[in-house]
Amino acid sequence: TQLLEQSPQFLSIQEGENLTVYCNSSSVFSSLQWYRQEPGEGPVLLVTVVTGGEVKKLKRLTFQFGDARKDSSLHITAAQTGDTGLYLCAGKEYNFNKFYFGSGTKLNVKP
């Protein structure tokens, strides 16, 4: 059962463009994390959002947690080639040390 759906699955854009990745679920999570992963490496934690409606900014990246704590978005402004990678969202269950991963968004930023 895929609890978290990400869209789009693939995204190929030119350097300098903006983009948004979505992470949606019918389940409520205690928190939601965003990771970036490069081929053959482990996911690197970018941000954790905890409060419904929360917005966090990390340089050119803006993360939002939905009011109902079921969905999240990642917006990148003026994408750079170094942003290329697999972006994963993961939701944490209440009361359990268990994280559910989204299906992933493969981003390619072309020079």
Next chain:
Amino acid sequence: DTEVTQTPKHLVMGMTNKKSLKCEQHMGHRAMYWYKQKAKKPPELMFVYSYEKLSINESVPSRFSPECPNSSLLNLHLHALQPEDSALYLCASSQVGSYEQYFGPGTRLTVT
């Protein structure tokens, strides 16, 4: 320091071999995880240890045997694997009940 280390980086093993993957963290985390990741797919949870006790086993075949000898170490013992078990095996750790987990670089396993 948010480092989780994993050894080896790469492993090639035959279907009759026995091998082990190792994971270590020194962040004082008391929850540790094993995930399996196939190419172009998200990580799939295999096992969770909380306070050195197995708390979650996601119906993983018995040819994978986890072990948590102390609060810093996590092992995954492998025996009689199949070629379809070839994947990137990721270890992660977190504080129990924490919102964040941190991943190691993974072990790329190939079963021949």
